[in-house]
Amino acid sequence: MKQNLYNYILGIADNSLILAQRMGELCGHGPSLETDIACTNISLDLFGQVRSYFQYASKLAGDGRTEDDIAMLRQEREYVNVLLVEQPNTDFAYTIARHFLFDVYHLLFLTELEKSKDLTLSAIAKKCIKEVRYHERFTSDWIKRLGDGTAESKAKIQEAINDLWTYTDELFHQTGADKAMVAEGIGVDVTKLKEAYYEKVNEVLTEATLETPESKYFQKGGKKGIHTEHMGYLLAELQYMQRAYPNMEW
Amino acid sequence: MSELQLRFQIQIQIHMKKWPLWEVFVRSKNGLEHRHFGSLHAADADMALENARDVYTRRNEGVSIWVVESKNITASNPEHNGEMFEPAQDKVYRHPTFYDLPDEVKHM
Numbered sequence A: 001m002k003q004n005l006y007n008y009i010l011g012i013a014d015n016s017l018i019l020a021q022r023m024g025e026l027c028g029h030g031p032s033l034e035t036d037i038a039c040t041n042i043s044l045d046l047f048g049q050v051r052s053y054f055q056y057a058s059k060l061a062g063d064g065r066t067e068d069d070i071a072m073l074r075q076e077r078e079y080v081n082v083l084l085v086e087q088p089n090t091d092f093a094y095t096i097a098r099h100f101l102f103d104v105y106h107l108l109f110l111t112e113l114e115k116s117k118d119l120t121l122s123a124i125a126k127k128c129i130k131e132v133r134y135h136e137r138f139t140s141d142w143i144k145r146l147g148d149g150t151a152e153s154k155a156k157i158q159e160a161i162n163d164l165w166t167y168t169d170e171l172f173h174q175t176g177a178d179k180a181m182v183a184e185g186i187g188v189d190v191t192k193l194k195e196a197y198y199e200k201v202n203e204v205l206t207e208a209t210l211e212t213p214e215s216k217y218f219q220k221g222g223k224k225g226i227h228t229e230h231m232g233y234l235l236a237e238l239q240y241m242q243r244a245y246p247n248m249e250w
Numbered sequence B: 001m002s003e004l005q006l007r008f009q010i011q012i013q014i015h016m017k018k019w020p021l022w023e024v025f026v027r028s029k030n031g032l033e034h035r036h037f038g039s040l041h042a043a044d045a046d047m048a049l050e051n052a053r054d055v056y057t058r059r060n061e062g063v064s065i066w067v068v069e070s071k072n073i074t075a076s077n078p079e080h081n082g083e084m085f086e087p088a089q090d091k092v093y094r095h096p097t098f099y100d101l102p103d104e105v106k107h108m
Helices: A003-024 A033-061 A067-072 A092-113 A119-147 A151-165 A176-183 A190-207 A230-244 B003-011 B045-056 B078-088
Strands: B021-027 B034-041 B064-069
Touching: A003 A033, A003 A067, A003 A092, A003 A176, A003 A230, A033 A067, A033 A092, A033 A119, A033 B034, A033 B045, A067 A230, A092 A119, A092 A151, A092 A190, A119 A151, A119 A190, A119 B045, B021 B045, B034 B045, B045 B064
Parallel strands: none
Antiparallel strands: B021 B034, B021 B064
16 A cells, blocks of 8 residues: 555545534534535535545555545544644634634645646645635635624634634644655645745735734644544544444445 | 725624625526525625525526625515506407417427
8 A cells, every 4th residue: 555645645634524524513503594504515515525535545545444434433643634623613703713724725735736746636636626715715704804893803803813823833744644745746845835825824814904923832743643632522523423333324 | 994994894793683685696507597596694795695605506506696785676565566567467468479470480
């Protein structure tokens, strides 16, 4: 098995899987009918993208594990998503801030992944990019609305951005699989996305009359499987069906 | 305060119930007309478009969306239906149904 490629795909897919689960939690709980459907749509987009990655991973693994097994039946330490995406939906400001901080990265990432020498990954990126372009538009618009809205909405979105800022730097850390895949022309060199990322984030925050945090203290660990305390609860919900009814099918 | 900021200040009403109602018109494919699909709440036209996209076109129903704030629509009063519509009921000759069409003319 191509272990590096397999690990690399999990690195991409886990981010979307965990974020999709977080957004999916809002199904029936969004602040209004319209935003509820929007958040759930975004969640479903991400789950759809994740299927493509895990189907590919399942083929590479070649040991009988299905896409569901890989997605649902790993232990916490085996998930390699960044810490940012597992942070809870504290309120609508946090939900939007978390998604926005990921979307800007996600769009830059997929734009590069489309150039991958691996034709499957390139095709998946091409398909995902349109969806993610909409996600970024949706969350950027909300950042501006909340930031440039009332005093209360501004304070809330600024607090969420400040709190989540500490998780942004990890997006640009390279894993062993990353380095191997970059060397083969398959993977994206995330370190090269950093400048464009902070530039874009700063542009949106400025338009939203918000402050770009200056803190240089960053959290990391997710890419190595070391997660925040929120992850266990999230996985309990995500994995419940497959664990309670193994091999169940819809 | 810039015009943009002012616009946001006026339009952002945190409580969702204060958001005005919008009517949504969707063109299902090129060549067809926009048809009324329903209504939704949104703070302004841009948000109404995004909401309409998510609420009404997520199953590939459309290629174009119009939104208009409901208050801008002037509707006929149902109480006036008598004088508005009933006089047309007994004027069948206003339909072009009294012509003999050659068989070659199709789709009429």
